Amino acid sequence: MGSLLIKNATAILPMTGPDQILYNADLAIEGKEIKYVGNVPAEFQPDTVIDARGKVVMPGLVNCHNHAAMTLLRSYADDLPLMEWLQKKIWPIEAHLNSEDVYWGSLLACAEMVKSGTTLFADMYFEMGRVAEAAQVVGIRANLARGMIGFGPNAERAINESVELVECWHCKADGMVKVMLGPHAPYTCPPEYLERVMKLADDLKVGIHIHLAETKAEVEEIKEKYGTTPVKLMDQIGLFKGRQVLAAHCVHLTDEEMEILANHKVGIAHNPESNMKLASGVAPVPRLLELGAVVGLGTDGPSSNNNLDLMQEMRSAALLHKVFTMNPTVLPAYTALEMATVKGAQALGYDNLGQLQPGYLADIILIDLEKPHLYPRHDLIANLVYSATAADVDTVIVNGRVIMTERKLLFVDEKEVIERAEARTKELLARAASEK
């Protein structure tokens, strides 16, 4: 693999502390890892040089919770009550999605994610091998889980497909794909099923990605069935013990549950915009952060957001928690940026990602600062969180490889992806109509 020098960066933001900004600095990549940050010795001989004048160099963004292929259902159903949205619109059309749909929908999602600065995403859906293929084509890092419902005919199938996914893809594609098991949620996976999943995860040495405490209705249902709340139930069956767990949403939590999540270093995927749009509620993120919980950011699927734009998600997180706690000092800009980078990487179980440090994986984005809305720059971090947008992302590097320059994706034909995704969508709608 080659070597790469990023020189003359207006600023490098290593995400190792709020005051640690390097101005007019260089960064060197050797193979898939970062080699030097700040000063690069003159003897370093790069294969490629990127001039980062007018740009900030920072870790790529980490999307901790997605259902990527649902791009095909973007704007298919909005502004509806949650259960009507799910039962009358999303689930019936989803039943018609096939392997090719998932592939092209995921490619569209990967294109959108890279163009908004995401370099790693966690996904839970089905036909996950096709999602892995799409990620590999675009060049983005992926953390994939086959969603599992613990009853009905698909319960066994989901287990078999998960095992197959691990065998085919875990730590494959130059280490850029990792697999987790994806039991959907406590209300769709009974404890005995979850215990099988836990045992399987340990045997396969992979983590677990689960939806947890997303809505009030879920909490009520679990209480009624099991006499306790979702996170406590998961704690009781030992879900969090001795394994990597990624829990999406965590909106409705008791104080005790927050402590459980923090103490077990459970990765929490906070999805502020999905929770707002579906009116699920506001996760107690400021309190979770105080307790030392590992909280990253996610977009959730594009039919409940309706984009995969982490720049927006950062900003929404920072704004939402201020007004919800009536405290403007809550979730300051740097904290939002940490959640979108290093904390997100930790939530997904990476200890060598999300910061710019020698030896870390080279997942890096360059943001173009030469825009009216990014001037002046009294505070670079505030500008990135409160003023920057997805379209300011200029260059994206994943695993030491440049996959976007000047907003052009290098390994995929963006126009073709759009056209194919659009065609798949039309076929999907026709199929759904004819099979009614």
Added chain:
Amino acid sequence: MGSLLIKNATAILPMTGPDQILYNADLAIEGKEIKYVGNVPAEFQPDTVIDARGKVVMPGLVNCHNHAAMTLLRSYADDLPLMEWLQKKIWPIEAHLNSEDVYWGSLLACAEMVKSGTTLFADMYFEMGRVAEAAQVVGIRANLARGMIGFGPNAERAINESVELVECWHCKADGMVKVMLGPHAPYTCPPEYLERVMKLADDLKVGIHIHLAETKAEVEEIKEKYGTTPVKLMDQIGLFKGRQVLAAHCVHLTDEEMEILANHKVGIAHNPESNMKLASGVAPVPRLLELGAVVGLGTDGPSSNNNLDLMQEMRSAALLHKVFTMNPTVLPAYTALEMATVKGAQALGYDNLGQLQPGYLADIILIDLEKPHLYPRHDLIANLVYSATAADVDTVIVNGRVIMTERKLLFVDEKEVIERAEARTKELLARAASEK
């Protein structure tokens, strides 16, 4: 003045109703007005033709509340308690802003606004003649008010400067500048001062732009001083009677006050992101809309937002009110779009703006739909509100004149504006430091 044909638009969104979308349609402009929408007769001979294939044509966005020149203070102070932010950071540095600062800061703001689809903004600040100049240079429509504090040495000065502003600029610049009087707020303008301002507004035949019920602290202060709440106090002195009033914020309202605002057709500038970031609270917008109130959207100044991006503001409004009311059907996409266009224009007192109709002023934007995040398009309106971003705005037309094409501003050198604004900021900081 010339004539302009916009042809082959993928869609035209006249904002005359949620289902009134015209596909593969044309629009014609003659002078400063819209002449035909949908079908343009073959005999129409345009001077200029714009091909709008792959684009949606819709009314320009209306920013109902801004302090444009505060771009120079973007990211100067964030994540602080409100009074500390104002008293220790914003007011001291603002005291050093001079006429040139206001000019270049406003130019930077106008550049940013046009690049995010805004064609009309309401501004309250000082040195407002310079703001008018900046707007005229860029080609954006403006509604300007000199902020007035009703005590101290500036009380008289603000009145004199307001009169001067009306004389110099009201209905000038080809009708693109309108002036209002800008009494700052009930807590900074005693009733006797407001009564003078009301009389002056009537004499000059202009409207009034005021901050109203922004924070809980304001409500408490007014209650203590006057034994009633801010909107009721304003109603008692007759502020809303028989004149155009634009009230910014309106966060903390009683039921009675909501009815007063709705009944008097007071223009309400809702600034969701500023209210979130400063933790001022959540304005009761869904209830105000139910009552028939005229609610538009604003960004507030760029030091409390920190951008002037109405595409984001629309989305934030739609998301915030869903989660705050725990009802995902509240403030649907079309309503958010109305607030950003036709309702905003009404809030500023225009009855021939904010919709695409023959005879209406030709303030129009073209949004490029050929982006991964804008596919597929099950619902164009949902895509515009929930998925589109500022950078998708491709072309901007104000008063029949194209002022941006392919994201390039036509009447101002964007690079020079950035550089001059940056230089002014450095000088401002140096001046503030030396005069300490």
